[in-house]
Amino acid sequence: MSLLFSPLKVGPLTLKNRIVVPPMSQYSAGSDGVVAPWHARHIGSLAISGASMVISEALGVTPDGRITPHCLGLWNDTQARALQKLLTDIRTYSDTPIGVQLNHAGRKAGTSPPWIEHGAPLGSEQGGWHTVAPSAVPWRPGWPVPEALDEPGMDRILQAFISAARRALEAGVDFAELLAANGYLLSQFLSPLSNQRRDDYGGSPENRMRFPLRVAQALREIWPASLPLGVRFNGGEFADGGLELAEAVQFARELHRLGYDYLSVSGGYNVYNETPPAGQQGYMVPFAAAVKAALPDAIVITVGMIYEAKQADAILQERKADLIAVGRAILDDPHWPIHAAIAMGEKASWPKPYDRFGSRGWPGHKPQEA
Template sequence: MRITCIGGGPAGLYFALLMKKADPAHEVRVLERNRAGDTFGWGVVLSDQTVDALREADPETAGQIADAFNHWDDIAVHIGGRRIVSGGHGFCGIGRRKLLNILQERAQALGVELAYETDVADDAGLDADLVIAADGLNSRIRQKYAATYQPDIDLRRCRFVWLGTTRLFDAFTFDFQRTEWGWFQAHAYRFDATHSTFIVETPEEVWRAAGLEAMGKAEGIAFCEKLFAGVLDGHPLISNAAHLRGSAQWIRFPRVVCRTWVHRRAEDGVPVVLMGDAAHTAHFSIGSGSKLALEDAIALARDIQAHPGDLAAALQAYEASRSVEVLRIQNAARNSTEWFENVERHARLAPAQFAYSLLTRSQRISHENLRLRDPRYVGDFERWLANRSGVDAQVPPMFTPFTLRGLTLKNRVVVSPMAQYSCQDGVPGDYHLTHLGARALGGAGLVFAEMTCVSPEARITPGCPGLWSDEQGRAWQRIVDFVHRNSGAKIAMQLGHAGPKGSTCVPWDGGEDQPLPTGGWPLVAASEQQYLPGVSATARAMTRADMDRVRDDFVAATRRAAEAGFDLLELHCAHGYLLSSFISPLTNRRTDGHGGSLENRLRYPLEVFAAMRAAWPEERPMSVRFSAHDWVPGGTTPEDAVHIAAAFKAAGADLIDVSSGQVSKAQKPVYGRMWQTPFAESIRNRVGIATMAVGAISEADHVNSIVASGRADLCAIARPHLANPAWTLTEAARIGYAGPVGLAWPVQYLSGKAQLEREFERQRAGSVAAAEQANRALGV
């Protein structure tokens, strides 16, 4: 096969040498526009996992790279005069020029043709069976065939400059400096015997305010040397980007995502394949640029060998497998990027928690993963965090107590409010006693009743519970008394009004959100609407009289909830229900004082909340659930969510239950592990109010990571609690925590506790043994 690689960076060079190694009969050439010795940037970082992949793909090249490595395990975080160190992270640094030289020499030794100072602006006329477009971040080939590749390029918020220094760091070092203009951070690591990489980063607005936009190159470097003098220890900062002048050395990181990576030329059908930065980018804060480029090369070379004579199948396999893996890395990189874009709010955390938050910022490193890497660090941090909650012991974060007003929860696990649609005339019966009682016995700190309706017309379905009558109040009190008498859990009531999403079938009887064929009731909303256009019953716009009546219904239900003994009360303002319909601009089209601006749209929900707060006992806390993101253009945004939370805090809310979506069927959420937690983190650390995270939180590891990093104070677990009422007890045994702090097994269940703990102990021992065996096989 005749192969031409446009671009002599890690992707193009490594793919070329792998293909030539696989079959010397291949005619492989690399066309590079720069000279052989040119390079920009300083050192690059590779994980131990990538190094293992290099060893498998080409041991000779891997050996040369390994010989040039500077390896470290520690990450050091400098903040507020503190230096906090965590070990066991396993990274390798190598000079970018050294890496390219190794790849160049190996490629030439195998017979690859290398042509330097050959600027390929267009692939037209390249005589090849396969063209690799590895021409970098600003790929001209990607631009030429943009209609096929469909690139999405997002310029991120921070400016950064890539420098070097003679200061030799003994750990991957993050240094944070607060200035009169805002925060600057340095990412620094040693990559050879004489130099370290030193990247300085700051938000665009801080960069401009500090005057760096107007500074020349030398002046800008001097600014950074003075700012980071403490960590540089007298060593200079150096630039090797001679082609850049002044502020041009400061750039914004472009995140590149392409829908497809393979284009076939119309004139001859030759495939033109994107690779490396031309296909995708991941922020340097997770050190993945060179990693992804090398792994792209390995994957395509492997797929071509796995499909001899069928290049189309090989390319299909390459794109299918790599796009999934790259998207996973890019999602982690997005989390990391956003963390560094918002240092201002993370810096409000204590230094110990700030450092933990940094280490877990991408959500790829979890609490238990950190424990495997550095048990001493995690143990010290757990003791520190528990002590802040008044506990003098080492306790997993999820089992630390949490206090709001006069309520103290034994741990941070919450059974999320989950609609059961199993009431008769709004009265909870034996089913709800069993359902909620079992989950209270299962170890959670707080158990929520499902959304309970304040009037018959407020129901979602005929099976929804209510609190509009004394009979319902007595039924709820029976459940509350059971929880208090038989468990250490607390129980919360969530009050709501379905609004435009009411009068629908129970999901298993007629389909979710489908209108009742008979027996329905009239609907109200902020503005006239149909939740499902052309399907749902039409809700009319509320009048002032309607608003007064519904507000009073909420107050009456609040009083009944207090009499029933609920420990916490939540107002439901999310998911397109009545109060949500006021908040979202998608559903509120009013022209009076309750429509238009966010302040106006919040007026009625805040009125309802204030009336409830006045009727609810002062010593008991209240929370509010709302949708932090509508996931629809023109809808509520995460920035709006911060203002909404601040308004409810000012009205007396103690906790924000942060959900998103379900306001419009046009929504396009971005799902993933703990996918709504960033909204909770933003509100918590910008508004200064406790938050509860929800959404794809399914393991103790998730809860521990969220609480420990200060992203939220509580974690609401929904579906896992449907499958396992004793989720909290099970997860405690899974991670090897036996209590007693934050964990109380019912005495009737104690005989099962030891058996469960032994079973998980055997599983953990087996996992450790398997990992050790794998490490021995790799020579680690």
């Protein structure tokens, strides 16, 4: 049996395989941050893809914590009830675990969707808002200067994360993930490029980790042990002077010590002029491999241009990670996990209504191989 299609225990949850659908923002909610018909179609499709778990797009914990005015939120009960209905509907046809990712976008908030002016910042007359960050440093030249958070501001955001997590529980999610990656607020605190503070929250790696770890600890304290709790963070940055891999491993140790059930290791997107090798297969795998080597007992997820089943299985065989997040490939091919199973000689688990139309019911057809 390939490792890609072997089961794995993640906290209290046993996954049927090692394929994870990572969060991918859809920018398709109304201005109220409530799930829309697109989300029912999108998440519903992923729930029957054959992946072992699905993580929703980032949900803003405050109105000003959304990436765009069309991102989902979880700062009020109306949003939680809509999410609960979406999950209830999906569970009538799929038992795939579905979780939410909780986020505050910091200085990268209040923008247009990426297909409109490449995600440019919005003025107040366009539905944008004033942003906050660790330091008054804009994401790129010409962008609005964010307000540097003071202690009361950080406390407000910490409480918003707690409230959003509680609403997620009330909505009936299967697990939750804290976002501390990809240049959003908690990631901004971790990076010396975006965090230029001179107080207890800036300077040394320990100081830059202080606020993200406060949030992580607060969520760990209120999240039940009966449901998995994970975190996504940057293993490094593709820019000079950015977060170093050794610092990311140090952060991972603290998260593991707090009892996080999985560590999802991403990278980059914290400064506008970075140069990631994004066209290279598995370009973020070395970050995850370093975390896995330092913390062999931790459950580690890797991501980044992984689109071939044999490539994914090799990463697992080499113990560079425990789970493979497949994003772009599964948007291109919503049945990627099923086709990956065929490619690896495993049983293809089509949804029952589709099963008779799968490869067994199509004489002469050679199934697509992931």
